[in-house]
Amino acid sequence: MSANVKENIATIAKPMLDELNMELVDVEYKKEGKNWVLRMFIDHPDGIGLEECSIVSERMSQKLDEEDPIQGSYYLEVSSPGAERPLKNAKDFQGAVGKNVYLKTYEHVDGRKTFTGELAAYEDGEITINIREKTRTVAFQVPERLIANARLSVL
Incomplete structure (x- = not known):
């Protein structure tokens, strides 16, 4: 994934996630089969569950529809980084x-x-x-x- 796509998604997501006291852990944009998937991994001090993923997914979908930073169609997935959370910085x-x-x-x-x-x-x-x-x-x-x-x- 180009660094620009990752940076653009982070820029769009940050204000919304800050408002929810959440953190963007990682972003992936890759082809899986014949479909493109934009995957966001989020975290919260109290952990992440299905409800939090659903809220972020809904809000992010609206933002992505408004700003249209990625050409073509893709699936948005929002999830927790899980027990094997990546260490990036x-x-x-x-x-x-x-x-x-x-x-x-x-x-x-x-x-x-x-x-x-x-x-x-x-x-x-x-x-x-x-x-x-x-x-x-x-x-x-x-x-x-x-x-x-x-x-x-x-x-």
Whole structure:
């Protein structure tokens, strides 16, 4: 998806989500089968349920009809980021300290490209992840710039 589509959707959604005390976690726009799907992942401090998704979907549909930022037809889906919420920015990483995470890097860090363990710290773009290996816990320092994919992990 082009960054512009994602930015446009975020710009349209932000005021409405702020009013509802919600956060836009991620946006996907991709072809699934022969249909295009615009998928918004939202969150709220008290969690997200069907009712919240329905409210945002209704309001967002109206906004998208008014502003028409995407050419052609597509389906709008609004959902919670779920138990394996993506970690996209500093705020997400800071909020995940003390939780189990999965990281995949673009290149090897200490001989590996995937890490699953406890996010021990996030400081100045460096992630410290503690991984339990048989009889000991090993701490790995992973630069944020090398992270290809990061999410909370259900172990």
